[in-house]
Amino acid sequence: MGHIHHFSAGWVSPVLAYAMACVGSALGLRCTVRALAAEGRSRRNWLLTASVAIGAGIWTMHFIAMLGFGVTGSPIRYDVPLTVLSLLVAVVVVGAGVFTVGYGAARLRSLLLGGLGTGVGVAAMHYLGMAALRLHGNVGYDPLLVALSVAIAVAAATAALWAALSVRGAAGAAIASLVMGLAVTSMHYTGMAAVNIDLTPTRAPVAGATAMEFIFPLTVLLGSSLFLTVAFVALSPTAQERAASASAESFREAELPTSP
Template sequence: MGHLDHATFGWLTPVLSYAMACTGAALGLRCTVRALAATGTSRRNWLVTAASAIGTGIWTMHFVAMLGFGVSGTEIRYDVPLTVLSLIVAMTVVCAGVFAVGYGKDRPRALLLGGLTTGLGVASMHYLGMAAVRLHGRVTYDPALVALSVVIAVVAATAALWAALNIRSPAAVTVASLVMGAAVSSMHYTGMLAVRVRVTPSGDLLPGATAMQFIFPLAVGLGSYLFLTSAFVALSPTAGEREASASAQRPAEGATR
């Protein structure tokens, strides 16, 4: 069995990946709060932004954490198409979950459906990302820990969507984001604890890209997207502020809105 190291850079990757998960969660919650206060295309746009933020946060969390993943006795490469597919899955299922909650008439049912969809999607994203790993040897999983990681993902997703529906104040959003970040991180590391690697030493070249060639630039790009979007959302006025300024500046136009 190869010795697995989940933090080859020390505390850097776990802390940074947690920060990414929290940032994505905070931005997603803020956008969902805005979406629920809006109507029409504005609501749809806020929900899409929320889904892309949460999806990006979760995916970046996973792969920043994977930068610190090492196995003694073998190099590690990543299959590029599968890694990109895991990002698309993360975005798509989070979008489905967020829209189920954003447009659902029956709130409890929408919450359960959205939480289940998003949780299973997050778990799929994680294990697709793991399927993209190429190394000299064979990867197997502990079924009980895999099942636990899926349960954590579904519970975390349901809690996140509940928070999006029920939490309004900035302080509460911050606390909810920290909890969500912890839940996503614990799902990831539970999934990683399930991994068993039987190394078969070989001098052959592994297919795929190294983490630094491919995942690091992609994670930096997505992380930048998160922070720039966070700044935009923080600075953009809420629906109430916009209406107040519009009616104050242009009474006629304010009346037609």
């Protein structure tokens, strides 16, 4: 049995991981709210942006947290194709949940199904990301803790979607993103508590890329993209603001005296 370290990088990795989960959640939930105020192609585009934001935020959070993961007696490597697939799965499965909220007719039903889809997306990304782990030995899981981690993800994702859609204003958006960030982070560390590793002593090299060769550059790229997109969405006017601006403009034009 290998001794597992979850915080070998100190508190930097969990704090930074939680921050990235909150950023991705804030952007995704904000885009979902924007989508519900839009129609047609605009609604679809906002929902696509929300799916990518939440999916990328989950992925970035997971692998930043994994920078602090280590096992005594074995190097850690990552299978590159599986790691990339885990990002795509996160976006697609979360997208199914987000689109259910965006196009669902029955509010409560679409919220519950959306929370289920988003929570399952969080869990699917985590365990597929863990399947990309390569080391000298076998990775096993405590099934009860795995089930608990999935339940945490679904419950908190549903609560975050409810808060984003029900509580208006900046306070609602902040609470929703903090709840969603907590959901993703809690799910991750509950899932990691379920891990047990049976080491196989050998001097053979471990196949795959190190965290610094592949994971770190990709997390920096995705994290930077999320921050830039958050700034863009925060600064872009909402549908209501555009409508108010157009109304004010037409009012001013109506007030202008016409030349004789």
